[in-house]
Amino acid sequence: MFKFLLSLFLLMPSVGLADGIVGKPDSHSPIGVMGDHTHKKGELMFSYRYMRMEMSDLQDASHDISRNDAVSSTGSYKFMNAPIKMHTNMHMFGGMYGINNRLTGMVMFPFINKKMQVRQRAGDKKRFTISTRGLGDVKLTGLYTLKKNINSSWLLNFGISIPTGETNAKDVMVMMNGSHTHSTLGYGMQLGSGTYDPILKIGYRKKWNKISLGWQTSGIWRLYQNSDNYHIGDEYKGTLYSAFVLNDWISFSGRVDGKWVRKISGAHAHHSNMLMSPVFSKDQGHRKVNISGGINFIIPRGELKGQRLALEYNNPIYQYYDGLQMKSDKTVTLGWQYAFTFKDLF
Ligand SMILES: [Cu+2]
Numbered sequence: 001m002f003k004f005l006l007s008l009f010l011l012m013p014s015v016g017l018a019d020g021i022v023g024k025p026d027s028h029s030p031i032g033v034m035g036d037h038t039h040k041k042g043e044l045m046f047s048y049r050y051m052r053m054e055m056s057d058l059q060d061a062s063h064d065i066s067r068n069d070a071v072s073s074t075g076s077y078k079f080m081n082a083p084i085k086m087h088t089n090m091h092m093f094g095g096m097y098g099i100n101n102r103l104t105g106m107v108m109f110p111f112i113n114k115k116m117q118v119r120q121r122a123g124d125k126k127r128f129t130i131s132t133r134g135l136g137d138v139k140l141t142g143l144y145t146l147k148k149n150i151n152s153s154w155l156l157n158f159g160i161s162i163p164t165g166e167t168n169a170k171d172v173m174v175m176m177n178g179s180h181t182h183s184t185l186g187y188g189m190q191l192g193s194g195t196y197d198p199i200l201k202i203g204y205r206k207k208w209n210k211i212s213l214g215w216q217t218s219g220i221w222r223l224y225q226n227s228d229n230y231h232i233g234d235e236y237k238g239t240l241y242s243a244f245v246l247n248d249w250i251s252f253s254g255r256v257d258g259k260w261v262r263k264i265s266g267a268h269a270h271h272s273n274m275l276m277s278p279v280f281s282k283d284q285g286h287r288k289v290n291i292s293g294g295i296n297f298i299i300p301r302g303e304l305k306g307q308r309l310a311l312e313y314n315n316p317i318y319q320y321y322d323g324l325q326m327k328s329d330k331t332v333t334l335g336w337q338y339a340f341t342f343k344d345l346f
Contacts, residue, residue: 023298023306024245024248024251024298025243025245025246025248025249025250025251025296025297025298025308026207026212026243026244026245026251026253026296027207027212028296028308028310028337029205029214029241029243029253030241030243030253030255030292030294030296030310030312031049031294031296031310031311031312031333031334031335032051032255032257032292032294032312032314032331032333033214033216033239033241033255034094034108035106035141035143035155035157035201035203035216036155036203036205036214036216037104037143037155037205038098038101038102038103038104038143038144038145038155039096039097039098039104039339040098040101041098041099041100041101042098042341042342043097043098043339043340043341044095044096044097044098044339044340044341044342045094045095045096045097045337045338045339045340046093046094046095046337046338047092047093047094047095047096047335047336047337047338048091048092048093048094048335048336049090049091049092049094049333049334049335049336050089050090050091050092050333050334050335051088051089051090051092051331051332051333051334052087052088052089052090052331052332053087053088053090053328053331054085054086054087054328054329054330054331055083055085055086055087055326055327055328055329056084056085056086056326056327056329057085057326057327058070058082058083058278058324058325058326058327059319059321059324059325059326059327060321060323060324060325061320061321061322062319062320064327065077065324067082067084067119070082070278070324071119071120071121072121073121077278077324078276079121079276079277079278079324080120080121080122080176080276080277081118081119081120081121081174081276081277082118082119082121082277082278083116083117083118083119083277083278083279083326084117084118084119084127085116085117085326086114086115086116086117086188086326087114087115088112088113088114088115089112089113089114090110090111090112090113090136091110091111092108092109092110092111093108093109093111094106094107094108094109095107096143096339099142101145102144102145103142103143103144103145104142104143105140105141105142105143106139106140106141106142106143106157106159107138107139107140107141108138108139109135109138110135110136110137110138110165111133111134111135111136112132112133112134112135112136112165112191113131113132113133114131114132114133114188114189114191115129115130115131116129116130116131116188116189116279117129118130118174118277118279120174120176121176122176122177122178126174126178128172128173128174130171130172130173130185130189131171132166132169132171132185132189132190132191134165134166134169134191135164135165135191136164136165136191136192137161137162137163137164137165137191137192137193137197138161138162138164139159139160139161139162139199140159140160140162141157141158141159141160141199142157142158142159143155143156143157144156144157144158151206151207151208152204152205152206152207153204153205154202154203154204155202155203155204155205156200156201156202157199157200157201157202157203157218158198158199158200158201159198159199160196160197160198160199161193161196161197161198161199161220162196163192163193163194163195163196163197163226164192165190165191165192165193165194166190166191166192167190167191167192167193167194167226167227167228167268168184168190168228168270169184169185169189169190169191170182170183170184170185171183171185171189173185183270183272184268184270184271185279186271186277186279186280187230187232187264187268187279187280187282187284188279188284188326189279193222193226193232194226194227194228194230194232195222195223195224195225195226195231195232197220197221197222197223198220198221198223199218199219199220200218200219201216201217201218201219202216202217202218203215203216203217204216209245210244210245211242211243211244211245212242212243212245213241213242214240214241214242215238215239215240215241216237216238216239217236217237217238218236218237218238219234219235219236219237220234220235221234222234225265225266228268228269228270229266229267229268229269230264230265230266230267230268230269230282231264231265231266232264232284233261233262233263233264233265233284233285234261234262235259235260235261235262236259236260237257237258237259237260238257238258239255239256239257239258240255240256240257241253241254241255241256241292242254242255243296248298248300249297249298249299249300250295250296250297251295251296252293252294252295252296253292253293253294253295253296253312254291254292254293254294255291255292255293255294255312255314256289256290256291256292257289257290257292257314258287258288258289258290259286259287259288259289259290260286260287261284261285261286261287262285263282263283263284263285263322264282264283264284264285265282266282267282268280278323278324278325278326279326281323281324281325283321283322283323283324283325284322284323284325285321285322285323286319286320286321286322286325287318287319287320288316288318288319288320288328289316289317289318289319290314290315290316290317290328290331291314291315291317292312292313292314292315293312293313294310294311294312294313295310295311295312296308296309296310297309297310306338306339306340307336307337307338308335308336308337308338309335309336310333310334310335310337311332311333311334311335312332312333313330313331313332314330314331314332314333315329315330315331316328316329
């Protein structure tokens with residue numbers, strides 16, 4: 001996939017371009033990047049992103065671990081069950097509003113659906129599926145232009161993650177003896193952090209005629225324990241991306257991103273000792289590096305002028321886990337964005 005995109009980057013002929021009022025296709029970052037731009041005073045933007053993240057198999061530190069090793073009663077883990085695969089579907093609705101020419105307000109509502117398939121150690125190694133769905137943590141942030149030139153900008157994104165996501169989501173678990181109990185799911189299946197978490201991000205973008213370049217560094221801090229007696233790890237992220245404009249409606253992008261998530265402290269008040277599984281372990285810290293390829297479209301004219309559609313495909317190239325965890329596979333992000341002013345509507 002990446003090779004394919006790279007060859008597109010290199011082989012596509014260049015086409016002349018005029019920067020119209022709707023902007024260039026690359027004037028928004030790859031769709032997997034958020035909080036990369038501001039709006040003019042009075043300008044509104046709505047966005048929708050569909051993200052699908054897939055995980056499968058197990059890893060500890062940098063070693064692959066088989067499910068048999070994870071559940072073996074003579075092995076070093078001795079878990080009662082082990083996850084086979086998991087996926088998260090997220091529908092993210094976003095709104096932006098230009099408060100003035102330097103400050104834009106932004107809100108994000110994630111609707112999350114997680115599904116995990118688990119295999120038991122005992123008996124006939126039965127499989128069962130657990131799932132959660134609901135609103136995740138709503139993020140309320142401001143984007144402030146620190147410095148802006150004709151072709152470059154420095155942006156500060158600051159705000160808070162509001163604990164609207166469930167931290168005590170439950171589903172039916174199959175126990176060692178085959179009985180079914182409705183119990184609190186593992187940390188990775190919960191929908192929120194349970195705490196008000198400050199967010200800080202700094203970003204820089206530079207544009208030339210056909211090429212743009214940007215980076216972002218961000219952190220989200222979990223400062224205290226939630227009402228379920230645990231405290232999920234702080235997260236630090238960085239990303240570097242570049243986009244190439246093909247014509248007035250298409251651009252291609254390439255991106256590298258890294259993420260460091262720290263371990264969980266405390267312990268979930270509703271986890272019982274019966275649920276010995278990697279997903280109940282507090283060792284949920286990890287470090288990952290991914291590469292992505294993407295394509296952004298903007299409709300340059302006509303009735304749908306200014307509507308944006310974008311796709312990004314993200315694949316891990318490095319993963320390190322603090323303890324036994326499920327590995328990340330691909331992530332696909334599909335998005336729609338539309339900016340307008342009230343005057344445009346009436
Ligand atoms: Cu926007």
